[in-house]
Amino acid sequence: MEQLIIGDISLTWLNGGVTNLDGGAMFGVVPKPLWSKKYPHNENNQIELRTDPILIKTESKNILIESGIGKNKMSDKLKRNFGVLEESSLEESLSELGLTTGDIDVVLMTHMHFDHACGLTKWENDILVPTFENATIITSAVEWEEMRNPNVRSKATYWKDNWEAIQDRVTTFEAQLEIVEGITIIHTGGHSDGHSIILIESDNERIVHMADIMPTHAHQNVLWVMAYDDYPMTSIKQKQKWMKYGLDKEVWYTFYHDAYYRAIKWSQTGEIIDSITRDRR
Numbered sequence: 001m002e003q004l005i006i007g008d009i010s011l012t013w014l015n016g017g018v019t020n021l022d023g024g025a026m027f028g029v030v031p032k033p034l035w036s037k038k039y040p041h042n043e044n045n046q047i048e049l050r051t052d053p054i055l056i057k058t059e060s061k062n063i064l065i066e067s068g069i070g071k072n073k074m075s076d077k078l079k080r081n082f083g084v085l086e087e088s089s090l091e092e093s094l095s096e097l098g099l100t101t102g103d104i105d106v107v108l109m110t111h112m113h114f115d116h117a118c119g120l121t122k123w124e125n126d127i128l129v130p131t132f133e134n135a136t137i138i139t140s141a142v143e144w145e146e147m148r149n150p151n152v153r154s155k156a157t158y159w160k161d162n163w164e165a166i167q168d169r170v171t172t173f174e175a176q177l178e179i180v181e182g183i184t185i186i187h188t189g190g191h192s193d194g195h196s197i198i199l200i201e202s203d204n205e206r207i208v209h210m211a212d213i214m215p216t217h218a219h220q221n222v223l224w225v226m227a228y229d230d231y232p233m234t235s236i237k238q239k240q241k242w243m244k245y246g247l248d249k250e251v252w253y254t255f256y257h258d259a260y261y262r263a264i265k266w267s268q269t270g271e272i273i274d275s276i277t278r279d280r281r
Contacts, residue, residue, distance in 0.1 A: 053090065111143050114157050
C-alpha cells in the first residue's frame with residue numbers, strides 16, 4: 001500500500017475496488033485525441049478508475065476519505081455497466097495495517113455518489129448495516145439533503161442502500177469544518193451541488209484532495225471537467241482557485257480515482273516535481 005507522510009500525518013491508500021467508465025464522459029467536451037494522450041483507454045473507450053479510500057492517521061484519529069465501491073452492493077448488470085472488475089477489499093487492507101473497521105473514527109465524504117458511498121454499508125444477515133461501526137460520517141449539508149432527496153438526474157447515483165443504515169451517524173457542515181487540527185473539509189460544489197475538497201496541513205507541508213473536480217492527474221487543466229459534473233462552471237471556478245493555491249505553494253495533490261498516480265506535486269509551471277505512483281502489480 002502506497003503512503004504519503006507530511007509532518008505528523010500519514011496517508012495510506014487502501015483497496016476500495018475499481019470501475020471502468022466511458023472516457024468521453026470523464027473528460028466532457030475535451031476531444032479524445034487530446035485526453036487519450038494523457039490517460040489510457042480500453043477497446044470500449046473506457047478508462048480505469050480506482051475507488052480507493054485514503055486512510056489518514058493523526059496522533060488522535062483514524063480518518064478515512066471516502067468508502068470505496070463496497071462488496072456485494074451491485075447486481076451483475078450494474079457491475080457490467082460501470083465496469084466493476086474488482087470489488088472492495090477494504091477490511092483486508094485495514095487488517096494489513098493492524099486495524100479493523102471499528103478503529104475508524106471519522107469518514108470524510110467529499111460527496112455521496114455511489115462510487116464513493118457504496119462502502120458505507122455492508123450486508124450482515126441480509127440486512128444493511130454500517131461498515132464503520134464506530135465512525136462519524138461527515139459530508140456537506142447540501143450533499144446530505146440531495147442524497148436523501150435526489151432530483152431526476154441525480155437519483156441514478158444517490159442510492160438509498162448507501163444512506164438509510166448510516167443516517168444516525170452523519171454530521172453535516174455548511175461552508176467548512178475543521179476535523180482535527182490541520183485537516184479541514186471545504187464545500188465547493190461543482191461535480192455535485194454539495195461536493196467538497198479536503199485540505200491537510202502539518203509541519204509546513206500541505207495536501208489538497210480535490211476529489212472529483214480533479215479525479216485524475218489528466219484533469220490538471222482547469223477546463224478539463226467531466227460530463228458528469230452537475231455544475232461544470234462551478235467546477236472550473238473552484239479548480240482555478242485551488243490549483244492556483246496549490247501551484248503557488250507546491251502542495252501535494254492526492255487522488256481517489258487515479259489508476260496511475262496516488263499523489264502529485266506540480267511546479268508553478270505545471271511540471272511534475274514529485275509523485276507517488278500506484279503499484280499496478
